Structures are given as C-alpha cells and as structure tokens.
Amino acid sequence: MAGPTVNPHLSAATAAGAASDVAVEWDRGNDQWWDWYMSLADGPAPEGPLVDPPPHDPRPLPSDDAVAAELAEPYPVTDAQVAAFRAESFVKLPGVLTPGALERLRARLRALLDAAVDPAVGFQSLEMMWLDDPLVRAAVLSPRIGGISAALLGVERVRLYHDNGLSKEPGAGRTPWHYDAHHFPLDSPDVLTAWIPLQPTPREMGPLAFARGAETWRAxxxxxxxxxxxxxxxxxxxxxxxRGVEVEDGPFAAGEVSFHAAHCVHTAGANRTTVPRMVLATTYFADGVRVVPAPTMVSGDWRTFLPGATPGGPAATPRNPIVG
Ligand SMILES: O=C(O)CCC(=O)C(=O)O
Known part of the structure; x- marks a missing residue:
C-alpha cells in the first residue's frame, strides 16, 4: 500500500512529522522555498491557449537617475486611502510609478532573474537585489514607497525586510491563499508588502487578489x-x-501598486498570457519590531534577510535600513 504523499520540494528534516508540523526551520534557498510553496496551490491546471495582453507602450523611457528622482518624491497618501487600508487590510494606489520607470525596472529585473534563475522554473524569484543593483536599490529604499508604507501603517519609520523579484511565466499556475503573518518571522502586525507590477496586469495575467476585511484572516x-x-x-x-467573503481580484493599471498588511489573506491567479507577469515586491516593518521567538519553515530563508538577528531579538540588522 502506498504511504502518505511527501512533498518532493522538502528535505527529510522539513518533511518529517505531521503534515501541519512546520516547527523546523527552512533548510534550503528561498527560490526552493517558492517552488515548494507554489506546489501547495489547489485546482486543476488551467487549459486553453495563452492570450496576448492588450498592447502597451511605456515610452518615453527615463534614465536610471530620472527613475531615482521620481521615486525620491513623496506620494500624497489621503486619509481615505489610509482608512481603506486599515478597514480592508490592503489598498491599491494609482499612479505610484510612471510607465517608463516601470519598464526600466522590468528590464533590470529580467536581466537579474535571467542571470540567476533556471529558465524552466514557472515562478521565478530573486531576493536581495538591492544590495548590488543601484536602480533596484533606488526603488526599494525610495522615499516614495517607504513613505507610503509608513503612512499606511501609521508609524514614524519603517525598515526593509526584503525585496523580491517575481516572474510568473506564461502558463504558470495559481499562487495559493495565504497571509504573510503566517510567514514572516516578525513579531508585529505592523508589516506590509508593496506589490509593484512591472506592466499593466489584466485578470488573465494573474494579478494579486485580496480577501476584503482586516479581520478576515480570523476565519x-x-x-x-x-x-x-x-x-x-x-x-x-x-x-x-x-462565508461569502468578498475578494478584490481586479486588474492593475500601469503604475498602480497594492500595499497589503501582514494579515491580509491573498492569492493570485495563473498567468494565462504570453507575457511574464513581473513584479517587484518589497516588505517593510515598523522600526522597533522584534523577531518572533520561534521562526518556522514557512518563514523561508529569513536569516538571509536578518543576518545575525536572533529569535526574540531586534529586527534591525544592516540589511534592514530605515526607508523613506
Ligand atoms: O506574486 C504572487 O503571486 C504572490 C506574491 C505574494 O504573495 C506577496 O508578495 O505577498
């Protein structure tokens, strides 16, 4: 008789114990973490031909310096947007970047991913790009994105947890439902992720989708x-x-950016287009937050993002600068 199915992406140590047992720390790289995590998505593989997204012309393309200058300017967050973020656990803000700046970042992430990632992988990811790439650094540490994050969390200052370049390739499947507080080893609800799609993202491309409501995670x-x-x-x-939970799964226009809180339950559809769905996702937390007492395998490669930090200790290493 066949035994219980073991996920092939897990090591002997992380596979051990009950299926719900995640107490042991992750022991592989973060790209392998994503391979594992994406394998937990339910549903049949989507069928039918891939479609071309509507044509999009992002020109004029700015220089790297002009992108940095654009992102050095604050974005005026309204009280209504802050209230929406608090009530819904996410908010989508229009016009955070110009189409030209997005295109420059898209080309840079593509080059970085192509240099680092197996092209056969359907959901490609790369972190810590900001340490080596000045254009990515200008975006990830930008006053614009950091300032919006601090305003939405209602805190003075935020620190970077990590950057994340994500490319969902044509034909790649769903991202499973999850909420990040279950993942990040950060002992506070004052954590959010800016999800910056690097092209217009119609429904067929699998935009990030959010369960409405700050308390919905409790369900x-x-x-x-x-x-x-x-x-x-x-x-x-x-x-x-x-429970009839309402889900926002609409498209993203060029320059539209979502910010989701650590308890926002979210997913993303398959990419049914001929174009990779590329995203720069950056996570920030309120200055003063500590590492949880016992990070789990769901926290992935957290020691790379908080090198030298210890469970229960402050989350404030040189890789977690104040942003904005
Ligand atoms: O891009 C995706 O499909 C998932 C990203 C995500 O879950 C996140 O950035 O929190």
Whole structure:
C-alpha cells in the first residue's frame, strides 16, 4: 500500500512529522522555498491557449537617475486611502510609478532573474537585489514607497525586510491563499508588502487578489496547514465561499501598486498570457519590531534577510535600513 504523499520540494528534516508540523526551520534557498510553496496551490491546471495582453507602450523611457528622482518624491497618501487600508487590510494606489520607470525596472529585473534563475522554473524569484543593483536599490529604499508604507501603517519609520523579484511565466499556475503573518518571522502586525507590477496586469495575467476585511484572516486562522499538499489552499477557498467573503481580484493599471498588511489573506491567479507577469515586491516593518521567538519553515530563508538577528531579538540588522 502506498504511504502518505511527501512533498518532493522538502528535505527529510522539513518533511518529517505531521503534515501541519512546520516547527523546523527552512533548510534550503528561498527560490526552493517558492517552488515548494507554489506546489501547495489547489485546482486543476488551467487549459486553453495563452492570450496576448492588450498592447502597451511605456515610452518615453527615463534614465536610471530620472527613475531615482521620481521615486525620491513623496506620494500624497489621503486619509481615505489610509482608512481603506486599515478597514480592508490592503489598498491599491494609482499612479505610484510612471510607465517608463516601470519598464526600466522590468528590464533590470529580467536581466537579474535571467542571470540567476533556471529558465524552466514557472515562478521565478530573486531576493536581495538591492544590495548590488543601484536602480533596484533606488526603488526599494525610495522615499516614495517607504513613505507610503509608513503612512499606511501609521508609524514614524519603517525598515526593509526584503525585496523580491517575481516572474510568473506564461502558463504558470495559481499562487495559493495565504497571509504573510503566517510567514514572516516578525513579531508585529505592523508589516506590509508593496506589490509593484512591472506592466499593466489584466485578470488573465494573474494579478494579486485580496480577501476584503482586516479581520478576515480570523476565519481561516484554524484551517490546518498542509506542508505536503493542497488541502490548506482548498480549505481557505471553501471557508471564503461558505462565508461569502468578498475578494478584490481586479486588474492593475500601469503604475498602480497594492500595499497589503501582514494579515491580509491573498492569492493570485495563473498567468494565462504570453507575457511574464513581473513584479517587484518589497516588505517593510515598523522600526522597533522584534523577531518572533520561534521562526518556522514557512518563514523561508529569513536569516538571509536578518543576518545575525536572533529569535526574540531586534529586527534591525544592516540589511534592514530605515526607508523613506
Ligand atoms: O506574486 C504572487 O503571486 C504572490 C506574491 C505574494 O504573495 C506577496 O508578495 O505577498
């Protein structure tokens, strides 16, 4: 008789124990973490031909200096936008970057991913680009993105947790439902992620989609995690369907950026277009936050993002500068 299915992306140590047991720390790279995590998405592989997205012309293209200058300017966040973020756990802000700046960042991320990642991988990821690349650094440490993040969290200053270049290749599948407080080893709700799509992102390309409501995560808090299969993702979908939870899964216009809180439950659709869905996702937390007492395998390669920090200690290493 066949034994229980073991997820092939796990090591012997992380696969051990019950399917819900995530206590051991992740012991592979962060790209392998994403390979594992994406394998937990439920649902049949989508069928049918890939479609061309609507044509988009991002010109004129600015220089790197002009991109940095654009991102050095603050973005005026309104009280209504802050209130929406607090009530819904996310907000989508229009016109945070110009189409030309997005295109410059898109080309840079493409080059960095192509140099580092196996092209056969459907969901490609790369972190810590900001340490080596001045254009990525100008975006990740920008007063514009950092200032919006601090305004939405209602704090004086934020620090960087990490940057994340993500490319969901044509035909790659769904991102499973999750909320980041379950992942990040940061002992505070004052954490958010700026999800910056680097092209207009229509529904068919799999834009990030958000369950509405600051407390919605409580409805799925007790869904048992499954490190081997898709039952957690399915459990979240079923719970939301039963409770009639509203999901925002609309397209992103060029320059539109979402900011989601650590307790925002989110997912993303498959990329059914002929164009990679490229994103720069950057995570920030309030200055003063500490590392949780016991990070888990769901926290991925956190020691790379907080080198030298210890469980329970301050999250403020040289790789976590104040931003904005
Ligand atoms: O881009 C995706 O599909 C998932 C990204 C995500 O979950 C995040 O940035 O928090």
């Amino acid at each position: 799925v808090e007790h869904v048992e995690f499954d490190k081997h299969g898709t039952s957690y993702d399915r459990g979240v979908s079923e719970t939301f369907r039963e």
